[in-house]
Amino acid sequence: MQISGRRTIHLFLLPITVYLIIFFLYPVLFELYISFFDYSLGSPKKFIGIKNYLAMLKDEEFIISLRITSVFVVSAVFCQLTFGLLIAILLNHESRIMNIIRTLILIPTVFTPLVAGLVWKALLHPDLGPVTYYLRQLGINIGRGLTVERSTALFSIVMIDVWEWTPLMVIIILAGLKSLPEEPYEAGRIDGASAWHLFRYITLPLLRPTVVVALLIRTLDALKIFDIIWAITRGGPGTATTVANIRIYDVGLQHLRIGYASSLSNVLLVIGILIGVLFVNVLYSRKYGGIR
C-alpha cells in the first residue's frame, strides 16, 4: 500500500477540516453574524447593524469588567511567572526526592477549576472556613472575609489561580531549563562569572522563548477566567470580581440577550488575538532575542 498524491492527503485532512468547520468556524461566524442582531432567546431576531457594538461603549459594567480582567490577568500571570521561575530553579536538580516533588507539585493543576473553586470557597468561607479561622487566629485583619470584602475578593481569586496554575508554569520552565546547552555555562565559569551572572546573562536569555510560550498560554487562559469566580463570588461583591466573561455570561445566559453577548464575546476574542499576535511577534523577533 502506498500513500501518495495530493488527493489522498486532502482526503485524510477532510475529517479534521469538517470538524473545524462545524465546531470552530461555524460558531465563530455565527457569533459574528448574530452580534449584528437584537436577539433574545425565545424572541425573533431583529437586524440592528453595529448598535450592539456602540452600546458597549456606554456599558459601564462591561468597561469595569475589562478593567478588572486586566488587573486579574496581569497580577495572576506575573505571580505565576515569578513563582514558577523560582520553583523551577529550585527543582532543577536531579535526585529521587526532586522527582517526587516534581510530581506532587502538579496536583493543583489536575483539579478541574470549578472543583478547585468550590474547595477554596469552603476553605475561605467567611464564617466557617478553616483558612479564615487561622488567619483570624493569627490576628490578621481580613474584614468580613477574604472573598466577601470588595478590597480582597479579587486578590483571593488571583491567589487561587496562582495556586492552581503556577505548577504548569514550573513544568514548562523546568523543561526549558533541562534543554539548555551546557557550553555557555562552562564558558561563563572559565571567564569567572558568578552564579547570579550565569543566571542573569545566560539562563534568562536562553529561557526567553520558553518563558514567552508559557506567558502566552497562561495569559490567554487567564483572560478566559470564569469557573473559579463563578464557583466562589459570581462576580461579587458588587462588581469586584466581575471579569469580562462573567459580564458576558450575565448578559447572554441571565438576560438571554444573545446578540449583545455575542458582540461582547467578539471584543474579548479580538483582545485575545491581539495578545496572541503580540506574544508571537516577541517570540520570533530578533530584537528581543527571539528564535528567528
Place this chain on the structure above:
Amino acid sequence: MKKRKILLILALMVLSVSLVFAGGKKEEPAPAPEKKVEEAAKKPYEGVKMRLAAMADQFAEYMKVLTERYKAETGADIQVDILGYVELYQKMTQDYSTDTKQYDLATVDIVWSGEFAVKGWTVDLTPLIERDKAEINTNDIYPVMWAMGSWEDKQVAFPMSGYANSLIYRKDLFNDPAEKKAFMDEYGYELAPPETMSQMRDMATFFTRKDKNLYGLVANGARGPAVAQDWMEYMRSFGGQILDENGNVVIDSKECLESLKFFVDIFDKWAPPGAIGYWWDDRETAYRTGQAVMQSSWSIARAGYEDPSISKVVGKTGMAAPPKVEGKETFYGVGGWGIGINADISKERQEIAWDFIKWLTSPEVQKDWLLHDGQPIRISTVKDPELNQKMPWLPVMHKVYQNGDGDYRPRVPEYNEIQSILGLRVNQAITHELSAEEAISKAAEEIKALY
C-alpha cells in the same frame, strides 16, 4: 484498499456530523392506544419514560421516591434530575427555546410565570384544569397558590409546593426570663416576636453579641438572585413595590429606599460577618448552627430545624408571620414552585405528564409530601389534624397563605432581568460600593429601560 480508506474516512465524517446533531432528545413515543387498552387494567403507562427537571430545594430528594411510587402505580418511569436555581432556569430556557425536548416536566418558579406564558414554553393548563376540576377539587387549593404559574388568562404551571414567607426566631431566647427582663430594662416593652420593623430593629440590636458569636438577624447577601429575593421580602414588609398595579416602575419610592437602608443595616450591624456572601443554604446554616437569632425565611426550611442531623436548634425555633412597617397594611409573601409541561412534547405525552401532576398534587400525595420536606397547596392538607400535631407551625402558614401576596416579586416576563439588576444593585448597596439612594436610582433607571 484505497476504496476502504475512503469508506473509513466517510464513516468518520458521518460520525462527526451525527455528533453535531445529536443534541436533541429523540422523543419516545407514548404506548400505542391498542396496547394501552390491553394493559389498562394493570399499568396504563408501562414503558413510558419521561424526564423531570426539579429545583434542588428540600423537596427534590423525596420527589424521586414519589416518582418511584407513581411508576409502581402507572408504569410511567419519570427520571428526576435535580438542578440548582440558576442552572435550572438556564437549562429550561435553552431546552424550550431550542425545542430539544430534554425535559417533559419541570418545576417552575412562581416568578417565571409571565415569561413562560408570553414565550409559550410550557403548556397552558387552563383547559385541562377546567376539564378535570372536579377530580382536582380546585376549591381545596388556596387562591394565592394559583399565582404559581398564572399569567393573564393562562396557567402555564400547576401549583405544586407553596412557600409561606415567615419570621423564624429562637423561641428559647425570646422566652428566656433573663433576656425578657434585660430587654424590658433597655427598650421599655416586652420581648416577643417582632410585629413591626422597628421592633425587629430593636431585637436584632439586642441579640447581636459578636463576642459570643451571636447575631440578631441574618439575610442573604450574595450577588444575584439570593440578595435580590431576600431584599424584596423586606421591601414588601415596608410596603414597597417594584411595579404598581398598572405595571409602572415604582421602585424609586420612599418605602423601597427605607427598606434598602434597613437591609444594609442587617449586614452592617446584625448579621454574621460572612452574610454578605450568603446564599440560601448559607443563611439557613447560620440559623441552624445557632449563630443567628432571627431570619426571614421560607416555610420549606421549617421542618429541617427539628432534624438533629443538620440542626443545633432542635426544639428551639418559633415561627410567626413576618413583621410589617408601622401604619402600612401589607400582605405576607408567598412563593414556591409550580410544575409545568414542556409545550414541545406530543399531546399524548402531555396527557401523561398532566396525569402525573394531578397525582402529585392530590390530597393523599400532598400529605405524604408535606411529611417529607414538601410544601402544601391544599387547605385540607394544612388543616389535617395529624399533620398539625406533627407540625404545630401549620396555623402560621395558613395565616400567611390566606393573606398571601404572590406578586411582591413581579411575575412579569421581564422578571429575570429585573432580578439580575437588583442582584447587582442591592449587593452594591450592602457592600457600600453604592449608597442606598444611588442603588435604588440606578435600579429604577435600568428597570425602566426594560419597558
